[in-house]
Amino acid sequence: EDQVTQSPEALRLQEGESSSLNCSYTVSGLRGLFWYRQDPGKGPEFLFTLYSAGEEKEKERLKATLTKKESFLHITAPKPEDSATYLCAVPISGGYNKLIFGAGTRLAVHP
Amino acid sequence: EPEVTQTPSHQVTQMGQEVILRCVPISNHLYFYWYRQILGQKVEFLVSFYNNEISEKSEIFDDQFSVERPDGSNFTLKIRSTKLEDSAMYFCASGSRDRGEQFFGPGTRLTVL
Numbered sequence: 001e002d003q004v005t006q007s008p009e010a011l012r013l014q015e016g017e018s019s020s021l022n023c024s025y026t027v028s029g030l031r032g033l034f035w036y037r038q039d040p041g042k043g044p045e046f047l048f049t050l051y052s053a054g055e056e057k058e059k060e061r062l063k064a065t066l067t068k069k070e071s072f073l074h075i076t077a078p079k080p081e082d083s084a085t086y087l088c089a090v091p092i093s094g095g096y097n098k099l100i101f102g103a104g105t106r107l108a109v110h111p
Numbered sequence: 112e113p114e115v116t117q118t119p120s121h122q123v124t125q126m127g128q129e130v131i132l133r134c135v136p137i138s139n140h141l142y143f144y145w146y147r148q149i150l151g152q153k154v155e156f157l158v159s160f161y162n163n164e165i166s167e168k169s170e171i172f173d174d175q176f177s178v179e180r181p182d183g184s185n186f187t188l189k190i191r192s193t194k195l196e197d198s199a200m201y202f203c204a205s206g207s208r209d210r211g212e213q214f215f216g217p218g219t220r221l222t223v224l
Binding site for chain 2: 031032034036041042043044045046049087089091097098099100101102103104
């Protein structure tokens with residue numbers, strides 16, 4: 001069964017304290033992995049797409065990487081405004097554009 | 112920067128009533144989606160729409176649900192007879208290419224009483 005699992009569920013960091021979030025997936029024939037940021041009561045905001053193992057994407061303090069079984073979202077020197085829930089999503093096996101989402105990691109960055 | 116918009120932001124309805132949720136996707140996008148998120152749960156796929164027809168739908172998307180693109184700019188989700196368990200945030204998304212990024216709107220919070 002296609003599945004996306006994110007860890008940890010919640011993460012509390014001090015401002016400037018770097019860390020990584022994990023997204024592991026079990027889909028056959030990965031056709032992309034998407035990272036989103038979601039603020040409370042808002043829609044998911046697109047961050048990155050990764051298509052093949054070894055690929056990396058960067059945006060400001062965030063860097064996403066992909067292996068054959070998991071993806072990491074590295075946050076370098078986070079600021080309080082990075083506090084949000086980070087979601088990863090993949091298209092299901094054999095489907096077209098139906099995304100399945102992980103439960104997310106709730107990140108809180110304190111000054 | 113172009114964005115997906117949704118109206119209303121919050122809809123309160125009585126059980127059994129029909130509701131229509133509206134979305135304006137990004138203007139040059141061809142792929143349209145509805146997802147929902149029950150409070151505290153994962154974002155769940157409902158339906159995808161391309162070339163004026165449904166391309167995929169989930170088990171949640173039963174006969175009570177329908178989608179329409181009535182003109183060149185709007186994309187709607189209709190729930191014919193709402194149930195308490197339909198209470199959720201409903202997100203519209205759009206994309207410019209097959210198997211590409213999906214850009215989400217701000218959502219409509221549906222409350223069924």
